[in-house]
Amino acid sequence: AQSVAQPEDQVNVAEGNPLTVKCTYSVSGNPYLFWYVQYPNRGLQFLLKYITGDNLVKGSYGFEAEFNKSQTSFHLKKPSALVSDSALYFCAVSDSGNTGKLIFGQGTTLQVKP
């Protein structure tokens, strides 16, 4: 069965420092991986996805993610964090049954302090 794990409930980082939000996955076959962000009292917004090709994927708001097949990881990164990046981040993997179903991780709260 497909699954996604986000090992950290919360990540704290100072503004201007690099940030990493971790995600590991377990899939059968080739993974389709996604990152979404949820700001308070808002819906989810798509950040980026990995389907195939380059292991480093660039997305919205300066975020990028590195796909590592050997470590089954898809960590979200940003070189310089902003206070406005503070939000809840979800990693997700698509269902291999081609149903369109996304399986989400439990979410990681990112807190960027001035």
Add this chain to the structure above:
Amino acid sequence: DTAVSQTPKYLVTQMGNDKSIKCEQNLGHDTMYWYKQDSKKFLKIMFSYNNKELIINETVPNRFSPKSPDKAHLNLHINSLELGDSAVYFCASSQGLQGSNTEAFFGQGTRLTVV
């Protein structure tokens, strides 16, 4: 222009009542979804419709009934509401089935509180 809109944004109701949440998307997508986010922020898919056809029914109690009158709308009707139904419900849409090569666009959510 709101891409995926849900109404109402907040819904407070008593146990046993029947309520509906409406969702509309103006993106021209052919697939729509309902997700439930519980109090611990965990997200789980409930239903998906592709071209008005039910694709996923993720072991949701049959008190929950989605209805898709056309590709742009997917409403969620809930009968006999229970305390455990309290959650935030998100509607989403995508062009084609989400995951393969397409991402979903989410509505703002409907916070349902059953008292």
